[in-house]
Amino acid sequence: xxxxxxxxxxxxxxxxxxxxxxxxxxxxxxxxxxxxxxxxxxxxxxxxxxxxxxxxxxxxxxxxxxxxxxxxxxxxxxxxxxxxxxxxxxxxxxxxxxxxxxxxxxxxxxxxxxxxxxxxxxxxxxxxxxxxxxxxxxxxxxxxxxxxxxxxxxxxxxxxxxxxxxxxxxxxxxxxx
Amino acid sequence: xxxxxxxxxxxxxxxxxxxxxxxxxxxxxxxxxxxxxxxxxxxxxxxxxxxxxxxxxxxxxxxxxxxxxxxxxxxxxxxxxxxxxxxxxxxxxxxxxxxxxxxxxxxxxxxxxxxxxxxxxxxxxxxxxxxxxxxxxxxxxxxxxxxxxxxxxxxxxxxxxxxxxxxx
Numbered sequence: 001x002x003x004x005x006x007x008x009x010x011x012x013x014x015x016x017x018x019x020x021x022x023x024x025x026x027x028x029x030x031x032x033x034x035x036x037x038x039x040x041x042x043x044x045x046x047x048x049x050x051x052x053x054x055x056x057x058x059x060x061x062x063x064x065x066x067x068x069x070x071x072x073x074x075x076x077x078x079x080x081x082x083x084x085x086x087x088x089x090x091x092x093x094x095x096x097x098x099x100x101x102x103x104x105x106x107x108x109x110x111x112x113x114x115x116x117x118x119x120x121x122x123x124x125x126x127x128x129x130x131x132x133x134x135x136x137x138x139x140x141x142x143x144x145x146x147x148x149x150x151x152x153x154x155x156x157x158x159x160x161x162x163x164x165x166x167x168x169x170x171x172x173x174x175x176x177x
Numbered sequence: 178x179x180x181x182x183x184x185x186x187x188x189x190x191x192x193x194x195x196x197x198x199x200x201x202x203x204x205x206x207x208x209x210x211x212x213x214x215x216x217x218x219x220x221x222x223x224x225x226x227x228x229x230x231x232x233x234x235x236x237x238x239x240x241x242x243x244x245x246x247x248x249x250x251x252x253x254x255x256x257x258x259x260x261x262x263x264x265x266x267x268x269x270x271x272x273x274x275x276x277x278x279x280x281x282x283x284x285x286x287x288x289x290x291x292x293x294x295x296x297x298x299x300x301x302x303x304x305x306x307x308x309x310x311x312x313x314x315x316x317x318x319x320x321x322x323x324x325x326x327x328x329x330x331x332x333x334x335x336x337x338x339x340x341x342x343x344x345x
Contacts, residue, residue, distance in 0.1 A: 040335035047215065047331050054212075055219025059244065068248070071240040080233055163212055170208045 004176050007111035020104035032102035039102050046095040050169075052088035054162050056081040057127065060134075061155035066145065074141045078134055085127065112175040116168030123161040130154045184269040196266035203266060210259040214334075216252035218327045220245050225327075228312055228320030238305040238312060271337070273344045280333035287326040294319045 032038045063069035063077040100107050107113045196202050227233045227241040271277045298319055304310040
């Protein structure tokens with residue numbers, strides 16, 4: 001865990017400190033800080049957004065593994081879940097920005113927060129690539145769902161990536177300082 | 178003679194003190210809890226939204242139920258297990274917290290709502306969505322109540338995290 005201390009120490013030497021202190025004087029930041037329900041309220045919206053994202057990612061992946069969705073084609077499952085995955089992502093980012101403003105110093109001068117941001121970027125890129133790969137294999141999947149090893153492993157990888165993002169989110173509160 | 182409550186006794190068990198004292202154990206179990214509860218809330222919402230007819234109309238209610246129920250139960254078991262472990266480490270503190278008690282009460286209400294849906298309202302579900310067969314109003318209201326409850330439950334959970342030292 002020593003390297004996490006070191007990373008936070010490095011962040012302390014950057015402009016982020018001044019910047020986050022400046023953000024904490026914004027009217028929105030002060031409003032969020034001074035209303036008891038504001039931060040848990042936005043955290044709840046953030047949790048509901050990740051619930052929508054994660055559950056639609058999971059349901060599509062379970063379909064690819066043949067565990068659910070036996071009544072419909074892969075295309076139907078993809079069309080059902082894809083808009084919710086990306087819609088939830090925008091809600092996730094929006095509520096995340098509000099939470100960032102609510103506690104700027106605690107988040108920006110925090111090694112785990114930045115690790116979560118890197119994981120988030122990888123998870124978004126991974127989900128995007130995975131969806132493209134699903135689209136490309138819809139026709140061959142209908143012919144025979146056998147094979148398709150890239151889709152099957154991609155499904156697991158994408159699920160694990162979002163688990164890693166969630167883990168990062170929970171551990172922001174436990175970053176070594 | 179001071180009276181020791183059952184919650185304090187639970188806290189003092191080897192399991193309780195181990196989780197409370199090990200630095201990384203509590204956040205690790207919390208992480209499992211979050212992944213599990215996010216799955217419970219999201220997948221239940223898929224079923225509720227289908228009942229309300231708002232999305233997923235191309236899929237029958239019965240097929241949506243077949244898809245979602247096993248996932249919800251698996252994730253719920255994980256949430257219950259991880260939540261139980263978190264509870265044991267601070268049992269007396271949680272039991273003194275009104276938001277924690279609200280959370281438990283609302284979860285009981287959600288369970289009751291789900292049980293009534295399966296025992297009473299779900300009769301004839303196989304036909305719902307077929308021509309001439311609407312989803313009954315009672316089933317829709319049950320879905321709406323479920324959706325609302327599963328939004329307030331995590332709110333109570335989050336507030337508990339901010340009020341742990343307040344009541345005890």
